[in-house]
Amino acid sequence: MIRHTDVVVIGAGVSGLTSALRLAESGFSVHVRSAEPPGRTTSCTAGAIWGPHLVAHERALAWALRSLAVFRELATDPRTGVRMVDGVEASRGTLVTPRPGTGPDDVRRCDPATLPPTFTNGWRYRVPLIDMSRYLEYLSERLDDLGVEVTITDPVTAAELPRLAPLVVNCTGLGARELIAGDPVAPVRGDLLVAENPGLDQFFVEHDDDSDGLTTYLLPQGDRVMLGGSRSTGDWSTARNPEVADAILARCTAAEPRLAGVRILEHHVGLRPVREQVRIGPDETHPHVLHNYGHGGGGVTLSWGCAQEVLECAGAAVRTSRPG
Ligand SMILES: Cc1cc2nc3c(=O)[nH]c(=O)nc-3n(C[C@H](O)[C@H](O)[C@H](O)COP(=O)(O)OP(=O)(O)OC[C@H]3O[C@@H](n4cnc5c(N)ncnc54)[C@H](O)[C@@H]3O)c2cc1C
Structure with missing residues (x-):
């Protein structure tokens, strides 16, 4: 049948x-x-x-x-x-559990001394990067x-x-x-930059509360690295905004100094279908x-x-x- x-x-x-x-x-x-x-x-x-x-x-x-x-x-x-990649999810606030909850491999707490400036706690784990x-x-x-x-x-x-x-x-x-x-x-707009990868092989994701504004994440994909990001609820525009791009790059570079001076190859804008x-x-x-x-x-x-x-x-x- x-x-x-x-x-x-x-x-x-x-x-x-x-x-x-x-x-x-x-x-x-x-x-x-x-x-x-x-x-x-x-x-x-x-x-x-x-x-x-x-x-x-x-x-x-x-x-x-x-x-x-x-x-x-x-x-x-x-x-x-698809690759399984190690990396860090870190927060500037109080201690949190890793956002994906149960599931990721090899979850362990980070030594705060190894985190980027202003980040106070974090978790290391391995998840798929696609x-x-x-x-x-x-x-x-x-x-x-x-x-x-x-x-x-x-x-x-x-x-x-x-x-x-x-x-x-x-x-x-x-x-x-x-x-x-x-x-x-309804849309929640997101901006993401594609940059030349200066040699990063681990992800970094800022733990936040999913609210509007800028956040920080770096996702290495071979010779490129995806840099994010932004959230803007109800925003239907897919026009690229250079100020948002500059702000994303500045945040990512503060978290990972090897990004200083990298060449930006693309600026993606997508509308997340939120319900x-x-x-x-x-x-x-x-x-x-x-x-x-x-x-x-x-x-x-x-x-x-x-x-x-x-x-x-x-x-x-x-x-x-x-x-x-
Ligand atoms: C910047 C950004 C970063 C993201 N990062 C992640 C991430 O790290 N991990 C994660 O899990 N998710 C992430 N997401 C979310 C993820 O991209 C979306 O949840 C997902 O792409 C939704 O997929 P979809 O197939 O449902 O919709 P879409 O990819 O939007 O596909 C919809 C399809 O329907 C078609 N369509 C629409 N209307 C019609 C119609 N009337 N007739 C015929 N065809 C139609 C479109 O042409 C398209 O082919 C991110 C999103 C953004 C914007």
Whole structure:
């Protein structure tokens, strides 16, 4: 039955490609439709480090841990763009536990004397770092191997959505705001600089409370290093602001002096699709439409856990629609 069930996945970001892969591997006949190619999605602007930031859902940690297990395996193959990397999460305030909670490897408290100036406590651990442009290509190649077509088309409209296929998976991120009338998914703008890597091989992440403003993180990706970052709630602009870029570079250089004078190669701006809660599961009016969007600043981190949830919902939808 599953083998003959056509599914259209809308969206070619990390949520759409991962959901499509899980469905296709389980025997569904899958087609991906997207308004933008993978390389132009929000997903492609991410750093990306495993860790559920700006995400609300009671199952978020469970999804993140499921993804962690998959990323650990992917990290054994250099073609995936996924690597397990050591680094430090540090705070300027009172002692905190590492934000990703249970899961990261080799968690140990840092000697404060080894932290950058003004940081007073921190944790060292190992988590996946994902080179998103390489990783999205890798997911696309796996889909291609399974015969899944990814078509870049005009945006799907609200009227089309329920008519696309016997099963539809909505992975449109911030695009859901237009597709689903009245949906509250909203942007939290983020800026990230791509710089030449002066030899960094460990990440550094400032522990903060996810509120608006600037923060500090350095994510080495081979000969490049991703420098962040910023958060600006409700900001739809993707225009680059040189003042924000200068401020990010200054903060990162204060934390890691080897960044002084590095060449900036790119300035990414992305809009995180933030919702009061990740939306996952069947639509109330059209139960054959399964939603998977609103992953905030943690869509990469949640991707495999959410794709598994989509697969389970798809199986349930097929069983329900099967003639008795
Ligand atoms: C600066 C920055 C840094 C980040 N760092 C991290 C990190 O370190 N770790 C982490 O886990 N997460 C991180 N994130 C968050 C992460 O990038 C997002 O949560 C994730 O990319 C969301 O993926 P998505 O596939 O749901 O949405 P998107 O990547 O936005 O993809 C949506 C897709 O839907 C398509 N679409 C939209 N509307 C329609 C329509 N009507 N019809 C057809 N197609 C449509 C789009 O074209 C696109 O293909 C970061 C985000 C930013 C901006």
